[in-house]
Amino acid sequence: DGGITQSPKYLFRKEGQNVTLSCEQNLNHDAMYWYRQDPGQGLRLIYYSQIVNDFQKGDIAEGYSVSREKKESFPLTVTSAQKNPTAFYLCASSIEGILDYGYTFGSGTRLTVV
Amino acid sequence: AQSVTQPDIHITVSEGASLELRCNYSYGATPYLFWYVQSPGQGLQLLLKYFSGDTLVQGIKGFEAEFKRSQSSFNLRKPSVHWSDAAEYFCAVGAGGNTPLVFGKGTRLSVIA
Numbered sequence: 001d002g003g004i005t006q007s008p009k010y011l012f013r014k015e016g017q018n019v020t021l022s023c024e025q026n027l028n029h030d031a032m033y034w035y036r037q038d039p040g041q042g043l044r045l046i047y048y049s050q051i052v053n054d055f056q057k058g059d060i061a062e063g064y065s066v067s068r069e070k071k072e073s074f075p076l077t078v079t080s081a082q083k084n085p086t087a088f089y090l091c092a093s094s095i096e097g098i099l100d101y102g103y104t105f106g107s108g109t110r111l112t113v114v
Numbered sequence: 115a116q117s118v119t120q121p122d123i124h125i126t127v128s129e130g131a132s133l134e135l136r137c138n139y140s141y142g143a144t145p146y147l148f149w150y151v152q153s154p155g156q157g158l159q160l161l162l163k164y165f166s167g168d169t170l171v172q173g174i175k176g177f178e179a180e181f182k183r184s185q186s187s188f189n190l191r192k193p194s195v196h197w198s199d200a201a202e203y204f205c206a207v208g209a210g211g212n213t214p215l216v217f218g219k220g221t222r223l224s225v226i227a
Contacts, residue, residue, distance in 0.1 A: 004157075031212040040123070042204065042219035043158075050212050058214065090157060096212045101165070102148055103215060105157035 002027045006091050006106035013078070013085070013113050021076045021109045023091035030096055032074035033103065036060060037088040046089075049074055078111065086113045116141045116207045120218035127195050128226055135190040135221050137205030146208040147188040148215065149179055151201050158204060164188065175199070200225045 004025045013019045023032065031050045035043040045058030049068040063082025068074055074093075078085045088110050092103035117140040127133055139145055146165055150158040162173025169181040179190045188205060202222045206215040 006157075033214055035217075040219060043217040045214050045216075048214050088155075092158075094212055101146055101208065101210055101212075102160055102163050103150075103158070105150075105159070107157045108155070110155070 004091055004093055004104055004106035006089075006109050008109060009107070011109055011111045013111060015113055016080045018077055018079050019111065021078070021089055021091075021111070023074045023076065023106060024072055025074075025093045025104075026072060027093055027095070027104060028071070029093035029104070030071070031094045032068070033092045033094075034058075034064075034066065034074070034076045035090045035092065037090055037108075043090065046076065085111055087111060116145070116209065116216045118205050118207050118216055118218035120203075120205055120221050122221045123219070124222045124224065126224040126226060129197050130194050133190075133192045133195045133199070133223070135203050135205075135223070137188045137190065137218060138186050139188060139205070139207045140186065141207055141209070143209070145188075146210050147179075147181060148206040148208070149173065149177070149188075149190050150204045150206065150217075151175075152204065152220075153201050161190070161203075195223075195225055197225045197227070199223060 007022045033048040034046040047066040049055035065077045091106040119138045148163045149161040152158045164171045164181045202220045205218045208215040
């Protein structure tokens with residue numbers, strides 16, 4: 001079955017360390033997105049990519065980096081520059097086309113800084 | 115730029131009662147509107163979406179939503195709530211063309227017996 005896989009489901013990081021969250025999709029979707037979710041804050045856009053080898057900053061990109069070397073993969077690195085990285089991270093993808101517009105989400109990665 | 119407001123942070127309803135979750139949006143052109151549901155610790159699942167045409171949209175799990183351009187609203191309704199509907203609900207607006215969606219802060223629904 002097609003879908004989006006985020007791994008790991010839970011991740012613990014020591015302060016000062018970089019960590020990479022994986023997001024893979026086999027839906028043949030063109031665009032991929034990373035959101036951060038905090039209690040009471042909804043979803044806030046970190047980065048998005050509409051085509052391979054191209055990506056744009058979202059509203060809260062500081063302290064994060066991404067790459068899009070393959071259509072299927074859009075990993076997110078949380079760097080030591082991110083001041084408060086503990087959160088739930090959601091990856092999504094979408095296909096262009098008015099009838100298909102809308103996201104498919106992964107099941108998320110919960111990152112905790114210890 | 116688009117924005118979404120969900121005025122209710124938390125709503126509690128009795129099982130079998132009707133439900134309405136409010137969503138107001140701000141967008142200069144014709145909006146693309148969505149409702150998603152999230153169970154604890156999970157990703158979001160699409161309930162329904164509106165692009166054009168009939169302003170009353172039917173979705174999965176017995177949900178429906180009505181687009182009212184004059185009120186900039188896209189409220190979600192269900193005639194009879196089941197305990198399994200307890201979750202967090204997000205309204206979102208987009209501009210089309212694979213552009214990012216903007217989400218509201220969510221409404222948490224609790225269902226009591």
